[in-house]
Structure formats: C-alpha cells, structure tokens
Amino acid sequence: MGNSHERYTKHFPVSWEQLHRDSRALAWRLLEFDYFRGIIAITRGGLVPAAIIARELDVRLVDTVCVSSYEWQDQAEEIEILKSVEGDGEGWLIIDDLVDTGKTAEAVRKMLPRGHFATVYAKPAGRPLVDSFITEVSQDTWILFPWDSESQFVNPIVGTRHPKP
Numbered sequence: 378m379g380n381s382h383e384r385y386t387k388h389f390p391v392s393w394e395q396l397h398r399d400s401r402a403l404a405w406r407l408l409e410f411d412y413f414r415g416i417i418a419i420t421r422g423g424l425v426p427a428a429i430i431a432r433e434l435d436v437r438l439v440d441t442v443c444v445s446s447y448e449w450q451d452q453a454e455e456i457e458i459l460k461s462v463e464g465d466g467e468g469w470l471i472i473d474d475l476v477d478t479g480k481t482a483e484a485v486r487k488m489l490p491r492g493h494f495a496t497v498y499a500k501p502a503g504r505p506l507v508d509s510f511i512t513e514v515s516q517d518t519w520i521l522f523p524w525d526s527e528s529q530f531v532n533p534i535v536g537t538r539h540p541k542p
Contacts (some may be wrong), residue, residue: 386517391522403430472496
C-alpha cells in the first residue's frame, strides 16, 4: 500500500476475542431485520465476521465477493473485482470487517445496490455507505486486526523509564 500508513496517527489493536464480541454485537443489531436469504462476505476482511454472524443468525448460505484494492502509483485507490455474485443483492446481507475510505464499499454497493451492507467497524468517510455497523473509529486510526498481527514479548514499562543501574 505504499506510504498509506503515514496518514494514521492512532492505532486500535483488535484481539480475536474483541472481534468475536463485536461481530456478535453486529449480529444482535441485525436481528431487527426479518430475514436474510444468505450472507455475502467481502474478502478477505469480511470472512471471519461473516462466519461468526452466519452462526449467530443461523444462516447457512454464504458466498463471497472478492475485491482487491491498491494504490495506483501512490495516487487514487483502485478497486479490482476478482469475483462477483449474481443479482442486485435483494435479500442478502453483505459483511465486511471495516469501511474505511468507502472505495471498496462503493464498488460493492454498485454491484449489489439492494443488499444490506454491514461492517463491524466504520470510519467517517465510509460510514454513509453502510446500513449497519458497531464501532466507529476516527479516520486517522489504523485498525490492527488479529490476522495481521501476532503476540510478542513487550518489556515492562518500568524498565523503559528507569533502567536498572
């Protein structure tokens, strides 16, 4: 993604447990809608939340839309649809982990205008494009998902402030 990380001044690490809790909270929110014939997960980020939500809403039909986003020569973000689905989204629940700039959401919305679009996390630029979400974070926050990180040893705070003689 080039130098895109430079625009983030805050970090929001999300653990597996937190993602599970937040995805279940999204499932609770989605209960108010009568019926979804199936779920369309936006890969890759939407796969884990979609699996959790499919379980909680007892949805057995799960499909994917495969999207690749990249920055073209550090300019505008480009979206490539690698795999689509048929129809206009009527009766389908579309799940992604995050709506950020809204570029991916915009492309999926064009493809599936009648689907119900839900994300676990939302940033202000993309928030108007989704129908349901759980947690809003500021645009300058980098969300560190559990599949993008691993646990490692961190020195105790006291050792960094007052080194032992």
